[in-house]
Amino acid sequence: MSRDTRNNFKRLSDDEELESRDDKELQGSISFISSISRVIELYLPGFFQLLISLTGGGDEKDKKAGPPNHNSGLAKRDNEHGPSEPPA
Amino acid sequence: MSDEEVISLYLKTRSSSYFTMLYSRYSGKVYSKCISLLKDEQLSDDATQDIFLKIYLNLAKFSGKSKFSTWVYSITYNYCIDYIRRKKKERNIFSEDIENVGEPLEDVEDHELLEIEVSRLKRVMNVIPPGDRAVLLMKYQDDMSIRDISEVLEKSESAIKMKIKRAKHKAKSSYKELYKD
Numbered sequence: 001m002s003r004d005t006r007n008n009f010k011r012l013s014d015d016e017e018l019e020s021r022d023d024k025e026l027q028g029s030i031s032f033i034s035s036i037s038r039v040i041e042l043y044l045p046g047f048f049q050l051l052i053s054l055t056g057g058g059d060e061k062d063k064k065a066g067p068p069n070h071n072s073g074l075a076k077r078d079n080e081h082g083p084s085e086p087p088a
Numbered sequence: 089m090s091d092e093e094v095i096s097l098y099l100k101t102r103s104s105s106y107f108t109m110l111y112s113r114y115s116g117k118v119y120s121k122c123i124s125l126l127k128d129e130q131l132s133d134d135a136t137q138d139i140f141l142k143i144y145l146n147l148a149k150f151s152g153k154s155k156f157s158t159w160v161y162s163i164t165y166n167y168c169i170d171y172i173r174r175k176k177k178e179r180n181i182f183s184e185d186i187e188n189v190g191e192p193l194e195d196v197e198d199h200e201l202l203e204i205e206v207s208r209l210k211r212v213m214n215v216i217p218p219g220d221r222a223v224l225l226m227k228y229q230d231d232m233s234i235r236d237i238s239e240v241l242e243k244s245e246s247a248i249k250m251k252i253k254r255a256k257h258k259a260k261s262s263y264k265e266l267y268k269d
Binding site: 010 | 116117119120121123124201202203204205206209210213224225228229
């Protein structure tokens, strides 16, 4: 066999190696995307809820959760003399 | 750095980074041979891991008589052929096990196989028996000598020459059958 002639067995090996690498990269990308989407799925509703509560929405839930905390900074700013503080 | 240098550094230091270097050089090639012979992605993934475990455990026994690549491919072919015989219960892995061995065969020139277009060659390799596939890959893809192949398959050199001749004939006849036009 002349080593100078075209040897498609070698090209076959290169092709298969590339294919398997591509498959693995694709699988890697798919698993990365699915783990990202899982994270979004888990935390996005919570994030929106936080956003809603920060903008003053979500009254129903707040009522269920109990009375608002008047010692918080926001409560103090709205009402300088909170019920917990004695009048001057 | 050559494979042999990496191995000697690994044996001196036992640092896993040297073994990782060997893994990254050969895992793709080992996997592609496994998929050629086993025809199953999951199986080939597992086989690649098993083969590298064998390499890891036997690296100190690598004498350097042959090239490291030849040693790695020998382990790979041995593993796959053994697997096909044991798990797939295929005893007839060479065409000579199936076909009439008394029949005289015409010689097939190397270039007739080497110049088959890659996608067609892939198809031909998929239809011939796994043993024939293995000897053709060892000879034409890995440039293994008849002696190396005889050691892998534990057959005499003359038996290997005959197996290669039959495998070439089988590949050519399969090609003619697949691509009649």
